[in-house]
Amino acid sequence: xxxxxxxxxxxxxxxxxxxxxxxxxxxxxxxxxxxxxxxxxxxxxxxxxxxxxxxxxxxxxxxxxxxxxxxxxxxxxxxxxxxxxxxxxxxxxxxxxxxxxxxxxxxxxxxxxxxxxxxxxxxxxxxxxxxxxxxxxxxxxxxxxxxxxxxxxxxxxxxxxxxxxxxxxxxxxxxxxxxxxxxxxxxxxxxxxxxxxxxxxxxxxxxxxxxxxxxxxxxxxxxxxxxxxxxxxxxxxxxxxxxxxxxxxxxxxxxxxxxxxxxxxxxxxxxxxxxxxxxxxxxxxxxxxxxxxxxxxxxxxxxxxxxxxxxxxxxxxxxxxxxxxxxxxxxxxxxxxxxxxxxxxxxxxxxxxxxxxxxxxxxxxxxxxxxxxxxxxxxxxxxxxxxxxxxxxxxxxxxxxxxxxxxxxxxxxxxxxxxxxxxxxxxxxxxxxxxxxxxxxxxxxxxxxxxxxxxxxxxxxxxxxxxxxxxxxxxxxxxxxxxxxxxxxxxxx
Numbered sequence: 396x397x398x399x400x401x402x403x404x405x406x407x408x409x410x411x412x413x414x415x416x417x418x419x420x421x422x423x424x425x426x427x428x429x430x431x432x433x434x435x436x437x438x439x440x441x442x443x444x445x446x447x448x449x450x451x452x453x454x455x456x457x458x459x460x461x462x463x464x465x466x467x468x469x470x471x472x473x474x475x476x477x478x479x480x481x482x483x484x485x486x487x488x489x490x491x492x493x494x495x496x497x498x499x500x501x502x503x504x505x506x507x508x509x510x511x512x513x514x515x516x517x518x519x520x521x522x523x524x525x526x527x528x529x530x531x532x533x534x535x536x537x538x539x540x541x542x543x544x545x546x547x548x549x550x551x552x553x554x555x556x557x558x559x560x561x562x563x564x565x566x567x568x569x570x571x572x573x574x575x576x577x578x579x580x581x582x583x584x585x586x587x588x589x590x591x592x593x594x595x596x597x598x599x600x601x602x603x604x605x606x607x608x609x610x611x612x613x614x615x616x617x618x619x620x621x622x623x624x625x626x627x628x629x630x631x632x633x634x635x636x637x638x639x640x641x642x643x644x645x646x647x648x649x650x651x652x653x654x655x656x657x658x659x660x661x662x663x664x665x666x667x668x669x670x671x672x673x674x675x676x677x678x679x680x681x682x683x684x685x686x687x688x689x690x691x692x693x694x695x696x697x698x699x700x701x702x703x704x705x706x707x708x709x710x711x712x713x714x715x716x717x718x719x720x721x722x723x724x725x726x727x728x729x730x731x732x733x734x735x736x737x738x739x740x741x742x743x744x745x746x747x748x749x750x751x752x753x754x755x756x757x758x759x760x761x762x763x764x765x766x767x768x769x770x771x772x773x774x775x776x777x778x779x780x781x782x783x784x785x786x787x788x789x790x791x792x793x794x795x796x797x798x799x800x801x802x803x804x805x806x807x808x809x810x811x812x813x814x815x816x817x818x819x820x821x822x823x824x825x826x827x828x829x830x831x832x833x834x835x836x837x838x839x840x841x842x843x844x845x846x847x848x849x850x851x852x853x854x855x856x857x858x859x860x861x862x863x864x865x866x867x868x869x870x871x872x873x874x875x876x877x878x879x880x881x882x883x884x885x886x887x888x
Contacts, residue, residue, distance in 0.1 A: 420661055430532065432584060437591060449609065503531050556693065559692070630672070647750075709778070746832055747761030781796060840859075
């Protein structure tokens with residue numbers, strides 16, 4: 396979309412401005428809010444529960460509950476500073492321009508979004524605001540480097556992660572005094588600036604709508620405290636164990652990950668703050684911080700990839716793999732249902748899927764393993780699994796989810812080579828050796844606790860315990876089918 400000038404130019408103050416909160420539900424280190432308070436004499440803040448998104452969701456959705464609580468906390472924080480949050484419910488592409496006109500603002504300040512549907516929505520908003528003589532300032536906030544700020548020497552987008560990371564780190568090192576801006580005092584919004592927050596209009600002075608008003612039921616995310624305060628407490632807790640991150644992050648039974656992905660997804664944490672913490676500690680020699688920083692760069696890599704290649708939403712990055720012949724029909728559908736339910740007969744795969752279904756969270760290594768199992772053991776189209784994750788993940792992010800699935804399916808950029816296929820039993824023994832994670836989510840296997848057969852129950856005397864299924868496929872046979880599937884595409888080129 397044709398974004399406006401990224402940084403409002405000139406010293407002239409406008410009378411009225413509006414900040415449109417979206418994936419940035421915080422006050423701390425908020426680029427659009429800071430710009431608005433610098434550029435406008437009066438500033439209103441708003442959030443839209445966009446029915447064009449919500450109407451496609453089940454009425455019990457943990458993400459909606461999380462956002463609702465974060466919005467309520469943001470409203471309280473703004474009211475304490477003399478303002479408040481105007482909360483709307485309806486199509487954002489219609490309601491935002493209408494509100495801007497009603498308030499008589501000269502400019503709307505928001506943050507860029509890189510997903511194709513969001514870009515289409517923002518293009519519509521840009522046009523409607525322009526018709527009313529209102530400027531849309533769309534600013535960088537979700538990333539450290541925007542989509543065209545880290546490019547190859549030829550001026551093209553990177554398609555392989557390692558050289559992208561090298562270029563990204565080089566640029567960060569060259570400008571570390573300012574990027575991460577978290578280290579720059581100019582990135583902070585001074586308390587005095589909040590005096591420019593305008594009081595809520597009378598029709599919006601009441602409390603934000605309840606979940607029931609939005610036609611949703613409560614569904615809190617287990618063990619995640621929502622809102623900006625919860626995000627900061629979560630970060631503080633993670634930093635006490637970041638040194639062990641590199642060694643513990645691959646073991647699902649251990650407390651290794653940061654558990655900050657939901658906060659990062661909905662912007663209750665600033666990416667600049669996270670990168671600043673990771674950068675400072677990695678410069679001091681912390682291996683854990685170095686690995687964590689690399690994971691943050693992966694997120695940015697996938698976002699720039701989706702921006703430059705929006706067809707990835709429905710198609711393979713490598714076009715020849717759109718010709719792959721995936722399994723289909725009733726047997727394939729039954730295998731997909733078994734995978735979704737965590738009933739494939741492979742314990743670590745089933746434990747991962749049950750964790751997702753019960754909590755909305757899945758450990759990162761298990762995301763790779765379950766995706767590999769669906770595509771390379773069951774031979775099913777990666778899009779089916781990608782959509783299932785999209786429906787269930789609390790931290791669902793289109794770019795990262797799509798990128799991860801195409802990596803596992805070997806159809807994407809910088810993907811896992813198609814001839815390298817994870818063995819679910821070997822992975823189970825390596826990353827959950829004593830079965831602590833498996834037994835947490837697959838209690839039917841308790842009779843096999845402490846036995847080698849826990850990782851391959853069909854080898855137990857008498858077969859799998861009662862209530863646990865036989866394996867849906869033989870891994871060795873499935874592996875040969877996958878190799879043949881990819882070889883057929885290569886032969887047809």
